Amino acid sequence: MLSVTGLTKRHPGASRALFNALRFAVGAGEVVALVGESGVGKSTLLNCIAGLEDADAGEIRIGPDALDMHRLDEAARASLRAARIGFVFQAFHVLPTLSVAQNIAVPLLLNRVPSTEHAPRIEALLRRVGLDGFGPRWPASLSGGELQRVAIARALVHRPALILADEPTGNLDPRIAGEVLSLLLEQVREEHAGALIVTHSRHIAECCDRILELSPEGLR
Numbered sequence: 001m002l003s004v005t006g007l008t009k010r011h012p013g014a015s016r017a018l019f020n021a022l023r024f025a026v027g028a029g030e031v032v033a034l035v036g037e038s039g040v041g042k043s044t045l046l047n048c049i050a051g052l053e054d055a056d057a058g059e060i061r062i063g064p065d066a067l068d069m070h071r072l073d074e075a076a077r078a079s080l081r082a083a084r085i086g087f088v089f090q091a092f093h094v095l096p097t098l099s100v101a102q103n104i105a106v107p108l109l110l111n112r113v114p115s116t117e118h119a120p121r122i123e124a125l126l127r128r129v130g131l132d133g134f135g136p137r138w139p140a141s142l143s144g145g146e147l148q149r150v151a152i153a154r155a156l157v158h159r160p161a162l163i164l165a166d167e168p169t170g171n172l173d174p175r176i177a178g179e180v181l182s183l184l185l186e187q188v189r190e191e192h193a194g195a196l197i198v199t200h201s202r203h204i205a206e207c208c209d210r211i212l213e214l215s216p217e218g219l220r
């Protein structure tokens with residue numbers, strides 16, 4: 001679902017490369033934890049994979065037909081990102097002026113999924129994340145754990161090949177974090193997607209299929 005080779009990134013003006021010739025892959029149904037000290041470049045790596053930041057060298061192939069994100073122009077990149085990637089951010093990024101159902105519908109609109117499919121898909125996902133009946137609610141009335149479950153539903157609704165999650169449970173108390181993570185793992189495996197999850201939590205990393213540690217020396 002994801003194959004990265006020779007990936008190198010150096011921020012303009014930085015004295016050394018943040019990472020150099022990284023190579024790794026994530027298979028279908030596989031959940032990989034990405035750990036490493038703060039500032040080591042985990043978020044930058046996720047942004048490069050999503051095509052939100054440019055890498056200086058390397059290939060990033062996403063999805064079953066392994067399209068190379070960085071060979072595409074900006075418009076093609078945006079539509080590949082919308083179609084193949086689901087994001088879950090630490091700060092949820094649930095839009096406050098849209099209802100829960102409208103938030104989850106955003107990837108369906110971006111991918112022009114026929115509107116007759118929206119309600120059944122959204123309702124099925126809300127049920128699976130334990131938020132049955134929450135569709136018409138406003139985000140302001142939800143708890144942190146509920147908001148993160150909305151963000152997970154939104155990341156999965158368009159059935160992406162790859163889920164990228166940047167500290168998805170960082171703002172949650174440990175019990176809720178555990179529940180949210182199991183849900184994410186279960187959904188990724190069920191959909192045969194691949195997932196790369198940045199986490200600070202040893203416990204969460206150990207629940208994943210594999211752990212990659214990013215350090216200034218590279219990945220291990």
Ligand SMILES: Nc1ncnc2c1ncn2[C@@H]1O[C@H](COP(=O)(O)OP(=O)(O)O)[C@@H](O)[C@H]1O
Pocket residue numbers: 011012018036037038039040041042043044045
């Ligand atoms: N746009 C940028 N320009 C220059 N340096 C940056 C930029 N974005 C991030 N950095 C630096 O790159 C390093 C890695 O950041 P980041 O990927 O956020 O690390 P992590 O997510 O592992 O904590 C940090 O030292 C950060 O200050």
Ligand SMILES: [Mg+2]
Pocket residue numbers: 042043044166
């Ligand atoms: Mg980060």
